[in-house]
Amino acid sequence: MEDALNITVKPQEPKDGVLTAQVTVPAADVDAAIAKTYRDIAHKYQFQGFRRGHVPRPVIDGILGKQAVLAQATNDILNDLEPMVLNELDIVPIGRLEYPEEPDTLSAGIDYMVECHMDVRPSAGLTSYDAPSITMPPDEATDAEIELQINQLLSYQTTYEDAKLERAVEEGDIISVNIDDVGNGGRYAGQNRMISLDGASLPEALRNGLVGMNPGETKDVSWEEGDSTVKLTLTLNSIMKAITPELTDELAKKNFGFETVDELKAAIKEEIEQDKVRSLPGLKEDRLVEAVGKLLDLEEVPENYKNQIFNELANEFLSTLQRQGLTLDTYLGARGVEAKDFLNDLHAQADERARQSLALDALASHLDIAVSDDDVRAEFGKARVDDVDAAIDEWTSGGRIPAIRESIRRTKALSWLVENAEVEIVDEVGERAAAGKKPAKKKSAPKKAAGKKPAKKKDSSKEQPEEPPAE
Structure with a gap:
């Protein structure tokens, strides 16, 4: 609508999370909405024998049908009502306003009333x-x-050196490991990679593969990642110890x-x-x-x-x-x-x-x-x-x-x-x-x-x- 409608909104108490409101559009605004729809149609379409924007209503009614015009005017006014109803009620709904599946159409010279529903x-x-x-x-x-x-x-x-531990890797260890990419694992691959197992976020299969390995051991691991399968070969070099300077x-x-x-x-x-x-x-x-x-x-x-x-x-x-x-x-x-x-x-x-x-x-x-x-x-x-x-x-x-x-x-x-x-x-x-x-x-x-x-x-x-x- 070109101008705000002078609507009145009568809300009911919300029930089961739904607020229902009765909206009334005065007859003057209804007539203005219908007139605007006729003007829009007259400018949008070319009617033989008439200049754009200068098409009498009877001609439009005869070609498109009066009820089709009123239906379009009704649809336009319902679309324009939503922000006005929200402003009037000062409410932020969940989702959009809903109207009856087949709302009444506008009638010239008569107030238009419609019931709307919104989740709140x-x-x-x-x-x-x-x-x-x-x-x-x-x-x-x-x-x-x-x-x-x-x-x-x-x-x-801090520097790291081989702790020379002859035991299996445990949670919390810092390790040096060679990771070779066998398939789709390029971002994990690297030689002499130091990895901390102190709770750092690692793919579960990779963590499980590392824990329990012994120095010098080689193991293959794989897991699904998105639409691909990551395949790696792990070789444990050593369990490391941290040396922090004083x-x-x-x-x-x-x-x-x-x-x-x-x-x-x-x-x-x-x-x-x-x-x-x-x-x-x-x-x-x-x-x-x-x-x-x-x-x-x-x-x-x-x-x-x-x-x-x-x-x-x-x-x-x-x-x-x-x-x-x-x-x-x-x-x-x-x-x-x-x-x-x-x-x-x-x-x-x-x-x-x-x-x-x-x-x-x-x-x-x-x-x-x-x-x-x-x-x-x-x-x-x-x-x-x-x-x-x-x-x-x-x-x-x-x-x-x-x-x-x-x-x-x-x-x-x-x-x-x-x-x-x-x-x-x-x-x-x-x-x-x-x-x-x-x-x-x-x-x-x-x-x-x-x-x-x-x-x-x-x-x-x-x-x-x-x-x-x-x-």
């Missing part, structure tokens, strides 16, 4: 509306965090560019604290969202909502892989992950995100959080769009403003959590070290010591154990 999220509460308690690392760098960073730096100086002033200067160990530690402390300034606010939000999600008083998230979130997560992930030039099969095969396990994990993530979203909605409702037009304008301003008014008009015409308002409500609810949560400061790295647990591996590249030259390039004797294949 459940309205659930929380078991408690008190801000949850969480733990957070301190703003300052702790001794354990500095020690962890130093150990990571020293690990890049941190001294000499090493600090030679390898990291600092005069003393104390200078190196001071630089690491500064870097950690700068990183915390950037990362801790987001970490606090993540932990609060996770905590409030566990308070959702809902036994089961509706399947259609979980599927919607699942599709969003899957599309995000596949887009990331595509930007990296990877396929899903390659990604899964490189990490030894079965497709079913990957999908199960993604479904679990979708369920968790759905619960967290519903929990924030419940909190926003309990706090009676309102979203003003100024809030909406400010949100577009944050996005630095060139023309805020034009952007708002575009989103309004698409029925997407409710999604913006929903996002703002959730953000305000999260801000309330941040302001009111009880936070216990805990040296988490220190506690993990005391418990003998390894820290979670970071996906990003290790950071170099701040403010000084990086460690010198390693020679081949300092090659690190790897997780085949590299991306």
